[in-house]
Amino acid sequence: MPTRGVGIALAFGGLAFTALLSLAVGARSIPLGDVVEALRGHGEGTRDATIVTDLRVPRTLLGIAAGASLGLAGALMQSLTRNPLADPGLLGINAGAAAAVVIAIGLLGLAGSTAYVWFAFLGAGLAAVAVYMIGAAGRGGATPVRLALAGTAISAALTAVIYGIVLTDPLLLQKYNLWSVGGLSGRGRSELAGVIPFMVMGAVAALLLARSLNALAMGEDSARALGARVGVTRIGGAAAITLLCGAATAAVGPLYFLGLTVPHAARAICGPDVRWVLGYSAVLGAILLLVADVIGRVLVAPEELQAGLMLAFVGAPLFIVIVRKRNIPAL
Amino acid sequence: MIGLVHPRAIVVGGTLLIGCAVLLIVAIGTGEFAMSPGEVLSGLAGSDPAASFIVRDLRLPRALCAVLAGAALGISGAIFQSLTRNPLGSPDIVGFTYGAGVGALVVITVLGGSGTIVSAGALAGGTITALAVYVLAFTRGGVSGHRLVLVGIAISALALALIDFLLARARIEDAQEATRWLLGSLNTRGWEDVWPLLGGFILLAPALAVAGRPLRALELGDDAAHGLGVRVERARLGLVLLSVALVSGVAVAVGPVLFVALTAPQIARRVAHSPGPALVLSALTGAALVLAADVAAQRLVPSTPLPVGVMTGAFGGVYLAWLLARGWRKAAT
Numbered sequence: 001m002p003t004r005g006v007g008i009a010l011a012f013g014g015l016a017f018t019a020l021l022s023l024a025v026g027a028r029s030i031p032l033g034d035v036v037e038a039l040r041g042h043g044e045g046t047r048d049a050t051i052v053t054d055l056r057v058p059r060t061l062l063g064i065a066a067g068a069s070l071g072l073a074g075a076l077m078q079s080l081t082r083n084p085l086a087d088p089g090l091l092g093i094n095a096g097a098a099a100a101v102v103i104a105i106g107l108l109g110l111a112g113s114t115a116y117v118w119f120a121f122l123g124a125g126l127a128a129v130a131v132y133m134i135g136a137a138g139r140g141g142a143t144p145v146r147l148a149l150a151g152t153a154i155s156a157a158l159t160a161v162i163y164g165i166v167l168t169d170p171l172l173l174q175k176y177n178l179w180s181v182g183g184l185s186g187r188g189r190s191e192l193a194g195v196i197p198f199m200v201m202g203a204v205a206a207l208l209l210a211r212s213l214n215a216l217a218m219g220e221d222s223a224r225a226l227g228a229r230v231g232v233t234r235i236g237g238a239a240a241i242t243l244l245c246g247a248a249t250a251a252v253g254p255l256y257f258l259g260l261t262v263p264h265a266a267r268a269i270c271g272p273d274v275r276w277v278l279g280y281s282a283v284l285g286a287i288l289l290l291v292a293d294v295i296g297r298v299l300v301a302p303e304e305l306q307a308g309l310m311l312a313f314v315g316a317p318l319f320i321v322i323v324r325k326r327n328i329p330a331l
Numbered sequence: 332m333i334g335l336v337h338p339r340a341i342v343v344g345g346t347l348l349i350g351c352a353v354l355l356i357v358a359i360g361t362g363e364f365a366m367s368p369g370e371v372l373s374g375l376a377g378s379d380p381a382a383s384f385i386v387r388d389l390r391l392p393r394a395l396c397a398v399l400a401g402a403a404l405g406i407s408g409a410i411f412q413s414l415t416r417n418p419l420g421s422p423d424i425v426g427f428t429y430g431a432g433v434g435a436l437v438v439i440t441v442l443g444g445s446g447t448i449v450s451a452g453a454l455a456g457g458t459i460t461a462l463a464v465y466v467l468a469f470t471r472g473g474v475s476g477h478r479l480v481l482v483g484i485a486i487s488a489l490a491l492a493l494i495d496f497l498l499a500r501a502r503i504e505d506a507q508e509a510t511r512w513l514l515g516s517l518n519t520r521g522w523e524d525v526w527p528l529l530g531g532f533i534l535l536a537p538a539l540a541v542a543g544r545p546l547r548a549l550e551l552g553d554d555a556a557h558g559l560g561v562r563v564e565r566a567r568l569g570l571v572l573l574s575v576a577l578v579s580g581v582a583v584a585v586g587p588v589l590f591v592a593l594t595a596p597q598i599a600r601r602v603a604h605s606p607g608p609a610l611v612l613s614a615l616t617g618a619a620l621v622l623a624a625d626v627a628a629q630r631l632v633p634s635t636p637l638p639v640g641v642m643t644g645a646f647g648g649v650y651l652a653w654l655l656a657r658g659w660r661k662a663a664t
Contacts, residue, residue, distance in 0.1 A: 090484065134652050138659035145481065149419070149655055152484055156589070157648025164641040167510065168632055174503050177510075181495040256488055306499065312492035319485040320467055323478055 004270045011283040015064070018290040022060040023052055026297050027304075058188030063293055063307075064286040065192060066184075066248045067258065069199045071285020072206050073244040074259025075266065075277050079213045080237040083144040084264070084322055087315075088124075088245040089256030091151035095158040096127020097249040098180065106165040106172055117194055120250035125242045130154055182253035183306030184293045195247035202243030203282070209236050210275040217274065255289070255308050257315020262288060264318065288314075340612065343603045347615035351398065354622040358394040359386055361629050388522075396520040397625050397639070398618040399528040400581045401591060405599070405617025406539065406610050407577035408592030410570050413546050415479060418654065421593035422461070422578045423647075425483040428587040429490035430460020431579070432513045435586075436494055439509050440501040450583035457579060460486060515588035515640035517625050524584050531580045538573050543610055546570060588624075589640050590647020591617050597654065620646075 023035045030038075030048045038049040039057075070088065077086035088094055100123025104110040110119070134150035135143070166176040178186075215228035223230055248255070266280035289307055292314070296305035359374075360366040364385060366374070373379045374386030408421050422428060434456020438444040444452070468482040494513065498506050545566035548556040553563050581588065595617035599609050602616075624642035631637060 085481075089488070130652075134656045137656035138661070146655070146659060148481060148484060150652060152424075153648050153651035153655060155648075156651065157645050160589070160641050160644030160648060163510065164631075164637055164645070167507075167637060167641070168635045170503060170507055173507060173510065177495070177498045177506055181492075181499045256492065303500075306496060309492045309496045312489050316485040316489040316492075319488075320482055323481045323485070324467070 004276055007269055008276075008279055008283065011280060011287070015283055015287050015290075018287050018294070019060050019064065022063065022290045022294050023056045025294050026051075026056065055188065058192060059184050059293075060290065062188055062192040062251060063184050063290045065196060065199055066252045066255070067286035067289030068282040069202065069244040069248040069285070070255060070258045070289070071262040071266075071281035071283075072203055072278060073241050073248070074261075074285070075263040075274075075281035076206050076209070076213075076237055076241050076244075077259065078263050079217060079274050079277065080234065080241075081144075081147065082217070083147060085144040085148050085260070085319070087257060087260035087319075088241070088249075089254060090148055090260065090319075092127045092131045092154040092158070093124045093241075093245050094249055094254035094256065095155040095162075096123040096125075096130075097121075097246055098254055099123050099158040099162050100126075101179075101250065102162045102165050102172075102176060105175075106169065117198065117247060117250040121198075121242055121246035124246040124249065125238075127154055127158065128238065128242060179253045181306040182249075182255035182308035182311075183296065184252060184289070185296075185304045185306060187252060191251040195251045198243050198247040202240045202247065205236055205240035205243070206278055207275075209233055209240065210278055213237070213274040217272065253308065255311055257311050257319065258285060258288060261311075261315045261318050264322070337603070337605065340603045340605060340609065343599075344612055344615060347612065347619060351615060351619050351622065354619055354626065355394050355398065358397065358622050358626050359390045361626050362390060392522045392525045393517050393520045393625075394622065395525050396517055396528065396585055397621045399525070399532065400517075400585050400588060401595070401618035401621030402614035403528070403532070403577040403581050403617070404588060404591040404621070405595035405613035405615070407574045407581075408594075408617070409596035409599070409610055409613035410542065410546060410574040411592065412596055413550055414567060414570055414574075416550070417479070418597055418658070419480045419593070419651075421590075422574070423587075423590055423593050424480055424487075426460040426464045426486040426490060427457045427575075427578060428582075428589060429487045429494065431457030431582045431587055433460070433490050433493050433497070436497040436501075436509050436513070440497050440505055453582050453586075454579045457582060458575065460490060461575070513586065513640075515586035515643070516638035517585055518636055518638065520585065528580060528584050531576070535573065535576060538569070539610065542570060542573060546610075586638075586640065588621060589644040590651070591620055591643050594643075594647050594650050595620055597650075 020032060020035060023039075024030050024032050028048075028051060030052060034048050035052055038052040042049075073088055074086065077088065077091070078084060097120040100119040101116045104116060104119040110116070131147060131150045131154050134153070135147040162176070166173045212223070212228040212233040215223040215226040216230065216233060218226075220230050262281045262285045263277060265284055266277045270276040270280050288311070292307040292310035296307055296310050299305050356368050356371050359371045360368060366382065366385070370379070370382050371386055374382030375391070377383045377387070411422060412418055412420050414420070431453040434452040434454070435449050437456070438449045438452035442448070464479065464483050464486050467486070468479040498509060501509060545556070545561045548559045548561045549563065549566060549570075551559075556563050556566070578592065596609075596613040598620075599605070599612035599616040603609055603612050605612070620643065621639060624646065625639045628637040628639050628642045631642075
């Protein structure tokens with residue numbers, strides 16, 4: 001359908017505009033013209049140019065990468081589990097990554113975001129498996145409600161473990177409190193460099209799976225009949241989700257509701273075709289994170305509100321709307 | 332039938348009572364200066380002045396706080412679960428806990444208040460949040476248990492985001508104090524914390540004494556309760572108020588101790604094979620849980636005693652996961 005093509009072109013245009021906004025807006029506002037000049041390499045050495053190229057460009061790129069990753073991960077989760085409530089935060093994956101990172105810092109004494117990222121993967125993967133196994137107990141399988149509840153239980157236990165560790169060390173506590181509000185402020189080049197390969201791997205895997213996911217949407221039997229390999233798709237999808245969520249969480253901290261919100265918006269625009277949903281989710285995820293970040297910078301300037309906070313205010317009401325509207329299968 | 336006490340319940344209750352007494356002595360003996368049960372007992376009796384000081388002035392109030400808080404949470408949880416006819420309908424899950432946290436944090440970090448004002452903030456925050464969850468979960472068909480829980484998850488997430496935000500902006504000392512409060516801590520509790528809790532219990536005692544009958548009747552369904560002569564709406568409102576009063580009392584005195592209100596009534600029901608809500612057994616189980624959690628929290632990392640909420644949170648989260656999986660497996664057969 002050509003409208004979907006036009007739509008995605010518009011979405012990319014929106015992304016470009018938000019990215020420029022993210023470069024221009026902040027504690028020190030820089031006119032768009034100067035931003036463009038700085039990007040073209042003019043005015044080197046001036047204060048504005050330094051702010052743009054050294055601080056805001058890495059921050060914006062990180063926002064695009066993390067937002068796209070989480071949008072993709074959310075879309076993957078929702079179509080893989082056919083669950084409208086799936087979100088990396090709500091299903092305990094963020095808590096798993098956070099707990100593993102805290103254990104790495106607090107008990108094993110590791111430092112540096114490249115070391116964290118491996119622990120974030122490990123924790124994210126383990127938590128996802130645990131939540132899925134609890135949710136899938138008994139007949140009836142892993143329904144949306146079950147997975148959300150199991151995610152809450154696992155998150156609660158892991159959060160207690162995290163606090164048990166960070167409370168023993170005031171410095172670690174402060175670091176954790178800063179990290180645990182997910183967002184882009186104070187983050188940039190080094191975080192991005194550590195995780196970008198994993199994000200790319202996850203994104204490629206997600207796009208390769210799109211066709212099989214479309215088949216899977218019609219149910220397992222129909223998918224098999226259509227020649228999709230259900231087991232491979234499931235495992236590949238889980239691996240891609242772990243890569244995307246683990247990398248994003250390691251880089252920008254736990255972000256809730258982005259992965260929930262974006263695929264719903266995407267489906268509203270482009271319909272149920274997973275290939276388009278994935279594409280739209282990636283672009284819209286990047287836009288949403290950047291917008292949340294920019295609003296957070298403007299709202300209480302010269303202070304900053306973290307993007308994670310803004311996302312919760314967008315996402316939680318949407319979650320409630322879905323819960324109120326849909327006839328979600330009972331426990 | 333209503334009003335009849337099963338012999339098994341008496342045996343279980345007696346065992347729990349003895350268990351609480353033993354845990355109380357162990358809890359009093361736990362701390363920087365470890366004491367044997369014999370020393371604790373002689374300290375309680377007042378025969379040894381040094382031991383008596385440590386026991387009576389320092390550790391007994393803390394242990395009593397644990398007992399009272401646990402009992403209040405157990406009863407409150409039992410009422411809540413019974414009214415919502417849902418094992419997940421606990422104050423932790425409908426957002427009361429985190430709402431109270433937001434209220435307290437706003438007072439600590441934004442208004443710079445302390446003491447009673449923090450408690451008032453917690454109470455206001457918790458009540459508003461619980462109310463919001465209830466209203467949002469309400470649709471034409473009434474309030475379904477699942478929707479209540481799911482809306483509670485969303486509102487809790489919102490509250491958690493606010494908490495994280497307030498913590499990240501707070502001064503480091505404030506943040507540490509606030510985090511300890513958020514998890515519920517018994518670390519610096521003294522007699523001045525015991526009296527309000529005890530006073531609250533005495534005030535609520537008449538209500539608690541008569542709460543069992545309408546609660547059991549309501550579990551049979553509104554019509555059956557009506558047939559048994561219970562004024563349904565009035566009874567329900569009274570029970571909700573009682574439950575909220577108990578939880579907020581604990582939130583004010585020691586902070587929110589996570590998951591005790593969820594787990595204690597469940598364990599009590601299971602152990603006693605009781606078909607309906609068992610308020611006394613839930614209270615005893617809650618007291619034993621908080622005492623045990625506090626002992627464990629102090630002994631786990633001797634150099635820095637952890638807040639009791641860390642232990643109950645970890646235990647409660649795992650228990651909740653088990654409870655869910657078990658329920659679903661059972662539903663399948």
